[in-house]
Amino acid sequence: MVAVKKVETRRRTRANGERTRQRLLSSAVSLWSEHGQLGLTVSAVAEHAGTTRRTVYHHFATQEILQEEAQRFVFEQLAELASGNTSEIPDPYGFVAGLAVDNPELVRSILLGLMRDDPNENPIFARSCAFYRDAAEKGMLCEGIPTTHAASITLAMWFAAILCVSLEQDPAKRRAQADSFAVTFETMLHKGILTTPFNVGD
Amino acid sequence: MVAVKKVETRRRTRANGERTRQRLLSSAVSLWSEHGQLGLTVSAVAEHAGTTRRTVYHHFATQEILQEEAQRFVFEQLAELASGNTSEIPDPYGFVAGLAVDNPELVRSILLGLMRDDPNENPIFARSCAFYRDAAEKGMLCEGIPTTHAASITLAMWFAAILCVSLEQDPAKRRAQADSFAVTFETMLHKGILTTPFNVGD
Numbered sequence: 001m002v003a004v005k006k007v008e009t010r011r012r013t014r015a016n017g018e019r020t021r022q023r024l025l026s027s028a029v030s031l032w033s034e035h036g037q038l039g040l041t042v043s044a045v046a047e048h049a050g051t052t053r054r055t056v057y058h059h060f061a062t063q064e065i066l067q068e069e070a071q072r073f074v075f076e077q078l079a080e081l082a083s084g085n086t087s088e089i090p091d092p093y094g095f096v097a098g099l100a101v102d103n104p105e106l107v108r109s110i111l112l113g114l115m116r117d118d119p120n121e122n123p124i125f126a127r128s129c130a131f132y133r134d135a136a137e138k139g140m141l142c143e144g145i146p147t148t149h150a151a152s153i154t155l156a157m158w159f160a161a162i163l164c165v166s167l168e169q170d171p172a173k174r175r176a177q178a179d180s181f182a183v184t185f186e187t188m189l190h191k192g193i194l195t196t197p198f199n200v201g202d
Numbered sequence: 203m204v205a206v207k208k209v210e211t212r213r214r215t216r217a218n219g220e221r222t223r224q225r226l227l228s229s230a231v232s233l234w235s236e237h238g239q240l241g242l243t244v245s246a247v248a249e250h251a252g253t254t255r256r257t258v259y260h261h262f263a264t265q266e267i268l269q270e271e272a273q274r275f276v277f278e279q280l281a282e283l284a285s286g287n288t289s290e291i292p293d294p295y296g297f298v299a300g301l302a303v304d305n306p307e308l309v310r311s312i313l314l315g316l317m318r319d320d321p322n323e324n325p326i327f328a329r330s331c332a333f334y335r336d337a338a339e340k341g342m343l344c345e346g347i348p349t350t351h352a353a354s355i356t357l358a359m360w361f362a363a364i365l366c367v368s369l370e371q372d373p374a375k376r377r378a379q380a381d382s383f384a385v386t387f388e389t390m391l392h393k394g395i396l397t398t399p400f401n402v403g404d
Contacts, residue, residue, distance in 0.1 A: 153362045157355070
């Protein structure tokens, strides 16, 4: 009995720990988005998440690891987005365009990775291809567009978002440019690639 | 009279020199396209253009300068393309996709420049915007697409071309992928951005 209880307690502790970790990562991403990479410190994350620096250090040994993990966290969200899993991202077009405003370096690093390495090895590209293969099977892909082209063009829209947002220096104008580009992004995808909206049925 | 003749001779010599220079640059770009940057040597250019190494060195003091000038030459052709001036490029979509096969490093370096620097300062972006402003005035731009978005998306298609071509390792397959992407590129632009074909009236 004692052994069973111990296992149960350990399991609960681990689940709590994982929830705390996710909360800290969400705070890290918020801070990063608002203040850039320099705003992503252990103290700021502790304050934002309503916890102590000690707790943050318990989950992330150093500030560098915290930043790396926050980047990985956003990367995973983008991969989800590329898979068409937009259940946690209500406005997928706005999310990408907004990310170009808030985290241009992150978007740039993803685009650089896509350009430099073999896209066959890139998880975001792979998931985007899988999404379009699924869309094609459901008859949602415009005729004559290969799934790899659809995936490439969708990711290329992230490149276009960076360009559009970079046209403005003033933060409010960058935000307005992102909102406006999100509309164009959606229009392009629905006119040229998909026969039905992206996030239908999610 | 003697003075007039001298001026005339000088003018003709300069015109001949300029023609030779253009011919050498065309040879350089062909060699680069076929064999990559390592294939772009003074000897190879002399042989390709049916002239001597001495003539090549007369126009380009070093091999590095020759390579730089060849890059600038393609860059100018791309800028012409971005301006919608396709009179010397019969298949603009195929040209970009083919360049992604033949000179991926060149296309990458242009895309990197666009991402890193202010696009307002980029001549290719500026000319693409000017082209779309002109298209908009002529009623050739789809309703609701800002000219800067049209320019960004067109250049983003170069990014997509690099992705599609990189999917294949075998040169023949890369070429086939480029040809296939050129068709998608044209379709996307005509469905989503332009109401009439790109190179009409050139």
